Amino acid sequence: MTPCLAALCATLPRLGKALTLYTYPDNWRAFKAQIAAQYSGARLKVASNPPAFTFGQTNRAPAFLNNFPLGKVPAYQGDDGFCLFESNAIAHYLSNDALRGATPQAAAQVLQWVSFADAEIIPPASAWVFPTLGIMQFNKQATEQAKEEVKKVLAVLNQHLNTRTFLVGERVSLADISVVCSMLWLYKQVLEPSFRQPYPNVTRWFVTCVNQPQFKAVLGEVRLCEKMAQFDAKKFAEMQPKKETPQKKEKGGKEAAKPQEKKEKKKEEKKPAAAPAAEEMDECEAALAAEPKAKDPFAHLPKSTFVMDEFKRKYSNEDTLTVAIPHFWEHFDTEGYSIWYSQYKYSNELAATFMSCNLITGMFQRLDKLRKNAFASVILFGTNNDSCISGIWIFRGQDLAFTLSEDWQIDYESYDWRKMDPNSEECKTMVKEYFSWEGEFKHVGKPFNQGKIFK
Secondary structure, eight states, rough: OOOHHHHHHHHHHHHHEEEEEEETTOOOOHHHHHHHHHHHHHEEEOSTTTTOOOOOTTSSHHHHHHHHHTOOOEEEEEETOEEESSSSHHHHHHHHHHHSSSSHHHHHHHHHHHHHHHIHHHHHHHHHHHHHHTTSSSOOOHHHHHHHHHHHHHHHHHHHHHGGGSSSSSSOOHHHHHHHHHHHHHHHOOOOHHHTOHHHHOOOHEEEHHTTTHHHHHHHOOOOOSOOOOHHHHHHHHSSSSOOOOOOOOOSSSHHHHHHHHHHHHHHHHHHHHHHHHHHOTTGGGGGGGSSSOOOOOTTTTOOOOOOOHHHHHHSOOIIIIIIIIHHHHHHHTTTTTEEEEEESSSGGGOOOOOOOHHHHHHHHHHHHGGGEEEEEEEOOOOOOOOEEEEEEEEEEOOOGGGGGGGGGGSSGGGGEEOTTTTSSSHHHHHHHHTTTSSSTTTOSSSSSEEEEEE
């Protein structure tokens, strides 16, 4: 950060500027900025309710999109016209030097833990917690995997906090604020006493933080869950947008039209009754359910004869070598789909193997919306401090699917990609090896460690 920006940030509390944070109620991402403002003394106005801000309306208005092109919240605007989106940037801007890290080393450590929260905590926390809130369909395999990832995260934090009160230094920093907010719904929804018992240092630190006056001013009283919340199918169904059934054409002229008019009146009478229920949805990320469905990134492609879901069922439920792989080659559409080999670019930076596995899992979780049109088997080879990551990917179309959506572009540039010829012996061998997790893997030169499937 440049000296002039640092000076500007440091003077925010004294200037008393009109600082506005647009968000929806109980947005944990917005909490980061609000807590930072409590510590720095910045006078932050939170616009989260009508008429100041109506989620789904205000953030889609031309004036709002002119300042915040993505239309996402939280979004920050000062009376001097300075605007910011992305919660970490906003929280950083509203912090003081003590929160950001007073030395270059401390600042780097703060950034480390902010990144840790985004990459290691949020993906598994979302996969586990969102179904319990009714805003995501339950998947047993994904939930169990998320639980294991959360355990690894808690173990890392527990070890780090064994001799520390806070994550960086002797006082609360932006590192603590970010990690606490990313874990907030874990502790409120699913981390029951028996689950959190092996990680006493983390719970001690979390409770210490949320009971600081600056945290309490934003979060209120945080109650740790006593019983792990479970998926409620009825609640999930209620959260889904209602589909209107098309009206049938009536015959018989005016007389037949009268019953139809009565039906329409009844529908109009019911609409106001349903509105309050939607307005009362204030749980974490519940507002996302109101977002319109995004355009299908693959809509421009012609239909394919290869049914991805059918292959995935074979792969999940039947023998890989004798059933799934033969089925794949028998039905694979070389014009509608493509096969790619990926290799992680920065193998020299890979340390502990469990952290490398987290790297793979985190990427898969962030690509959840790509599942219907892709399949991948990615494997970690080697041992601690001497490993590499590579895999085989199947995509709809002939190009890398990541370029079709901004939501999919987070991790893929960390890999080298090579399109393969489905008719080559090399491709057939590698598909067999990566799909079955066994073989010589001559192109790797390291022992097989662990694989992960994106399906």
